[in-house]
Amino acid sequence: MKRQLFDFSDSLSTMAKERLESSAIGEMIKLVVSNKAISFTAGEPSSELLPVEQLKEAFKGVFDDPAKLCYYWSDLGHIELREWICDWMRKDGLSAKWVKPENIMMTCGSQEGISFAAEAFIDPGSYVLVENPTYMETLLSFRKQGATCIGVPIDENGIIIDELKKIIEQKKVRMLYTIPNFQNPTGYCTSRERREKVIELLSEHGIPILEDDPYHYLSYDKETPPTYMSLAGDNACVIYLGSFSKIVAPGLRCGWMVLPDQIVSKIISLRVNANLSLPILVQDGLFNMLQKIDLEAHINDLRDVYRKRRDDLCAAFEEYIVPLGVRINKPEGGFFIWGNLDGIPDMFEFAKYAVKEFKVGVIPGSVFFVPGTSDQSAIRFSFAKVDKKNAVEGAKRLVAAINAYPKNN
Amino acid sequence: MKRQLFDFSDSLSTMAKERLESSAIGEMIKLVVSNKAISFTAGEPSSELLPVEQLKEAFKGVFDDPAKLCYYWSDLGHIELREWICDWMRKDGLSAKWVKPENIMMTCGSQEGISFAAEAFIDPGSYVLVENPTYMETLLSFRKQGATCIGVPIDENGIIIDELKKIIEQKKVRMLYTIPNFQNPTGYCTSRERREKVIELLSEHGIPILEDDPYHYLSYDKETPPTYMSLAGDNACVIYLGSFSKIVAPGLRCGWMVLPDQIVSKIISLRVNANLSLPILVQDGLFNMLQKIDLEAHINDLRDVYRKRRDDLCAAFEEYIVPLGVRINKPEGGFFIWGNLDGIPDMFEFAKYAVKEFKVGVIPGSVFFVPGTSDQSAIRFSFAKVDKKNAVEGAKRLVAAINAYPKNN
Numbered sequence A, B: 001m002k003r004q005l006f007d008f009s010d011s012l013s014t015m016a017k018e019r020l021e022s023s024a025i026g027e028m029i030k031l032v033v034s035n036k037a038i039s040f041t042a043g044e045p046s047s048e049l050l051p052v053e054q055l056k057e058a059f060k061g062v063f064d065d066p067a068k069l070c071y072y073w074s075d076l077g078h079i080e081l082r083e084w085i086c087d088w089m090r091k092d093g094l095s096a097k098w099v100k101p102e103n104i105m106m107t108c109g110s111q112e113g114i115s116f117a118a119e120a121f122i123d124p125g126s127y128v129l130v131e132n133p134t135y136m137e138t139l140l141s142f143r144k145q146g147a148t149c150i151g152v153p154i155d156e157n158g159i160i161i162d163e164l165k166k167i168i169e170q171k172k173v174r175m176l177y178t179i180p181n182f183q184n185p186t187g188y189c190t191s192r193e194r195r196e197k198v199i200e201l202l203s204e205h206g207i208p209i210l211e212d213d214p215y216h217y218l219s220y221d222k223e224t225p226p227t228y229m230s231l232a233g234d235n236a237c238v239i240y241l242g243s244f245s246k247i248v249a250p251g252l253r254c255g256w257m258v259l260p261d262q263i264v265s266k267i268i269s270l271r272v273n274a275n276l277s278l279p280i281l282v283q284d285g286l287f288n289m290l291q292k293i294d295l296e297a298h299i300n301d302l303r304d305v306y307r308k309r310r311d312d313l314c315a316a317f318e319e320y321i322v323p324l325g326v327r328i329n330k331p332e333g334g335f336f337i338w339g340n341l342d343g344i345p346d347m348f349e350f351a352k353y354a355v356k357e358f359k360v361g362v363i364p365g366s367v368f369f370v371p372g373t374s375d376q377s378a379i380r381f382s383f384a385k386v387d388k389k390n391a392v393e394g395a396k397r398l399v400a401a402i403n404a405y406p407k408n409n
Helices: A014-019 A024-034 A052-064 A079-091 A109-121 A136-144 A161-170 A192-204 A228-232 A261-275 A280-292 A295-320 A347-358 A388-404 B014-019 B024-034 B052-064 B079-091 B109-121 B136-144 B161-170 B192-204 B228-232 B261-275 B280-292 B295-320 B347-358 B388-404
Strands: A104-107 A127-132 A148-155 A173-178 A209-212 A238-243 A255-258 A327-329 A336-340 A378-382 B104-107 B127-132 B148-155 B173-178 B209-212 B238-243 B255-258 B327-329 B336-340 B378-382
Touching: A014 A136, A014 B109, A024 A347, A052 A280, A052 B052, A079 A104, A079 A255, A079 A280, A104 A109, A104 A261, A109 A136, A109 A173, A109 A209, A109 A238, A109 A255, A109 A261, A109 B014, A109 B261, A127 A136, A127 A161, A136 A148, A136 B261, A148 A161, A161 A192, A173 A192, A192 A209, A192 A228, A209 A228, A228 A238, A261 B109, A261 B136, A280 B280, A295 A327, A295 A336, A295 A388, A347 A378, A347 A388, B014 B136, B024 B347, B052 B280, B079 B104, B079 B255, B079 B280, B104 B109, B104 B261, B109 B136, B109 B173, B109 B209, B109 B238, B109 B255, B109 B261, B127 B136, B127 B161, B136 B148, B148 B161, B161 B192, B173 B192, B192 B209, B192 B228, B209 B228, B228 B238, B295 B327, B295 B336, B295 B388, B347 B378, B347 B388
Parallel strands: A127 A148, A127 A173, A173 A209, A209 A238, B127 B148, B127 B173, B173 B209, B209 B238
Antiparallel strands: A104 A255, A238 A255, A327 A336, A336 A378, B104 B255, B238 B255, B327 B336, B336 B378
16 A cells, blocks of 8 residues: 655645646547547547658657757757758748748747746736637636736637727737637638738737637638738737647647747746757758658648648538537538537536547636636637548547437426 | 848847846857867866767657657657666666656757756746755756846755755745756755755755766765765655766757656646757667666766776876866866966856966866855866866966966955
8 A cells, every 4th residue: 555644745846836837728629538438539640640750860860969869059959950940931921021040949849948938027916818708728827927828809810809809909819829720629710801900909908918820720721811920010019929739740849939029038938947958969860851751842742731621521510410509610620610509507518428428528618718618619620630531430420429418497 | 232121129028138147168169269279178078988889779660650740649758668777777776756758848958957957946036945056057057047046055965054044034935956966066065964855854844955966976975975866765855857968979869857746737738838848869878778788887887987087187287287276176076177377367268268378278267156155266167078188287287377477466
């Protein structure tokens, strides 16, 4: 029998005692795995779409230089990779004139960038703005630093300007976090017009923007609007988060942050404190691969596959669950279909029921809302890993689950 | 010309404004590189001692399973690697009976474990105990969370018990951070007797111990004493930090934390917030290598090389700089020789002078002390990357620098 006598409860910080929450999505995904269910849960790339052979080849080169297995001299990360990103962003019109490789820091996925921004901008009690609903782990990171997250209502065109205006006229806000393209969880894409108005309004109030853009290249119908960073230009009020997770592989944990000059040294200090540096060998393997792969062609292939998956799942939903009263939003990019179904008193309970009883997994939309504003009718469906056969079978299982589940009267 | 108009100063957190400091060691190392100096600065393994070929071979296997390029299902990290570590620690007597793979979390170097512990145990204003002097980046991480670090005096046998007693009787302390074996920067090794007394004393006061043990296997003269974790046993008051940085390669950024049950879920939340997960492909490559390498033989080889380097540098110092009044401590393990030289008013200024004028780099000891307690006479010398020729030449350059530097009168 194992015994542990020491009591840590007197030693814990307020953060550890009061501000840490576990990920409800992680819980649902574990249920999906243990129930061997058809999964509409995970917002991650399909493993057969990863450039495995190219990565395998590219990583061989890493070991030719033992320095790649040592500490790295730049706190910002792999210099050639940062130069590559800088050129690529400029070529694609994503960045602003002031962006140099010295403004780019490699991160362990976008999440690390979110975490650093939370530390740099949030004091206990600070107000921060997020789209409502938004990416759940951002809510967790902001609350960990003690923030009160204020949800800005959004529609198909993104942040609703009048609502934003009302909030920032009433409260001193530290920053706005936004996923402008094919937002997680709604799939909404913020229009260019709205982006311009958001910048204008926030700049008047001196509020910086944290632009999280992992789905930028996963557009299926038309071009994505210009980034906040490019629209803001010399008014460098934007911190941009980019990621290779959706277009190369999430397991590389390679994202990046574009940082205005004023905050570079702050974020470098956070990097050194957090972990000294990331494994440079991973960045080097990725850099080697980017020299050889036709990334544009690779992204076009991804778009073709994901576009078809979106269409197939939307078609299956139209046929099977829309007739039961489910309303769905067909997104123009990304991984997510946002749905609503009235009459379910607690969508989390329904999701657990559906996965256990009917072997189909969905994410209850409530987890993406700031506290006190939950929409119990909301559901998030991911099509990233769903082929046509599973789309139809999953939709049928949802029909069975909805029909069998006790309704609100 | 690049212009950035937005002003971030109103948006920054107290942490960003007041609690972040840059690494003075990093500054010295950059000076060493730019001056092409002989370096006694870096506490990192020599690159020719890394098992490069074995790693190259081991990483090929990673790409056979695309799942290793995706998100990983366990928040704690690579399951087989954690099982391997658990067995290894048990076999070597490092752990306690209660330690299972579920108590082990992989970290991005020991630094990430230090950072997580700082978040879990420190509130602004909290008192934490550190050996004085100690690893500088720990001081930075603790201060980032708002701690007041209290330095416990140490001697060749580690923490001085009476001094520890005085402090904890006066102040409510959140934890003790200690590097028991071949401490950075002093090279001191805490005796078994002192370890037992520290545990007894701290347990009476309910204070947990953060045991940072990267140099455990780098002992050159005799066996290292039992770990705090093993001595504490069922009184599970210890969080243990292990690392592959010194015995395999620092660039893998693979360390681990051994966590008592009560705090596992807290640290998992910190992991998810920080970066969702580390790149599992690196842990998988390391695990593959550990299956094939004779780690014990590899460690013995390292010991032979570093023992000789220690002896060579100590001999060179005895011949050249000891006659000038430098006192040195010959360590029984690790990477560092701790020295003192009286009569230098500001050792940081001397270190900059020596690297610029005489092309020899040392770390001023003052950076390792808690604020207000600096010992200006202290110097840290690393022998990790220094062969016999550079030991002699570096010692001669130090003689020239000491002789040329304006003395205190």
